[in-house]
Amino acid sequence: MVLVATEKQDISYDCKFQNSFGKLQRVFGYIYRFWLLKFQNQTRRKGPLTVDDVKGSTHLLIKGIQRVFFAEDYKALRKNKQVASNSKLSSLHPILDDSGLIRVGGRLQNSLLDYDARHPILLPKNHPVTQAIVAQFHHKFLHAGPQSLLAALRQRFWPIGGRKIVAAIVNKCIRCFRLKPRMMEHIMAPLPASRVQPSRPFTTTGIDICGPFFSKSEVRNRPPAKCYVAVFICFATKASHLELVEDLSTASFLAALKRFTSIRGKPNTIWSDNATNFVGARNELQELRQIFLADPPNIELRNDLLSNGINWQFIPPRSPHFGGFDLEVLTPGHILINTAFNAIDEPDITHLNINRLSRWQRVCQMQQAIWHKWSTAYLSLLQERGKWQSVKANLSPGNIVIIKDDNLPSLQWRMGRVESIVLGPDGVARVAVIRTAAGIIRRAVGKLAVLPFETTSSVSVTLPAGEHFRSRTPNL
Structure with missing residues (x-):
């Protein structure tokens, strides 16, 4: 046996x-x-x-x-x-x-x-x-x-x-994830210099357009017409300026920009998204020249990777005279912004005794005292991160992602493969270069959702010894 x-x-x-x-x-x-x-x-x-x-x-x-x-x-x-x-x-x-x-x-x-x-x-x-x-x-x-x-x-x-x-x-x-995708979150970046350094209001401005709104005509039988609002926000003071925009065309945006600069002064930098009416302004440099009376137009438009939009840099003219005039005419805009449009910055005189100052220097000292209060009382409120507090892993080249599109349902969002990532000064990737069916694009990481991988290989499972079966067979 x-x-x-x-x-x-x-x-x-x-x-x-x-x-x-x-x-x-x-x-x-x-x-x-x-x-x-x-x-x-x-x-x-x-x-x-x-x-x-x-x-x-x-x-x-x-x-x-x-x-x-x-x-x-x-x-x-x-x-x-x-x-x-x-x-x-x-x-x-x-x-x-x-x-x-x-x-x-x-x-x-x-x-x-x-x-x-x-x-x-x-x-x-x-x-x-x-x-x-x-x-x-x-x-x-x-x-x-x-x-x-x-x-x-x-x-x-x-x-x-x-x-x-x-x-x-x-x-x-994959289908459930695409129905309710979870966008990537990265730790909040340090605030840029334009947000934490004193400057004249609207020196650095952000712009966006909200709407549509419906305005009722005074004519009885005429239907309500669509309109929009251009929102200008100062980076340093958070002051807001609203301008009514007739439509989303480039001409309407330029008209709103004219009205804004005539009241608030010429900003040095304007940040915007990549909307078509902002991009269309590239072809309207001649009209922008008429706005700022600069020849040639001192305007630089470039795509910015960190914001995925347009950074408008308005370079001041080299001439010490504004617009070719030796003497500027006093306008309500000077009163609204408390200075001339091309005024130079005053030196810091907050440490001087008020008895030594002239009347104009006293006004400047009070303005600088307000900015000192802004630096000590307001900036400390920006230290804390309200959301996106933890450091998470960066995207990796080869990740399959879906790209958020506010105008489409989530199941119709485009898919792509991450080609490379753009690291910020703090080592966090906030922009990714993605290859899609339509070509290579750049998107902010907050607009991407990494698809979960479905592996075809088996999960590593430790097999137990199991039960032993013993049988007796005749010896052949």
């Missing part, structure tokens, strides 16, 4: 179809037919798989997994004993059915649920087949959320640690 000891193996672990439960069922359907022919002495079946074949193959597949991962519990149940108190299945009071499957005993024996819902089949934690079953139910129930998916899954199966497994599958679903 020869004693042969074999270790029970999980044959599904090395199957190339383990990430698709439907394919696994069909593969094991033919294995189930062979098992019936070889060990049950049934006649050979031909043709496509039947419902009974799929059901039997599912039981055969899960039974092999259970005997490896729940080996000790299977031994105890086969001897009509209770599982060990330290077992993960002890709270479920498992039972062994007629086909040899380990099921949940539970407390719902007297309910009106069917047998599979009262005694669902137990599945091991973090097994590839368990994940494949959860993924199949997720697609079957039309991408249900974690709670609904777990409730539907437990009508037939009971995975150990089900909440975490279900949440992981839902979070890795």
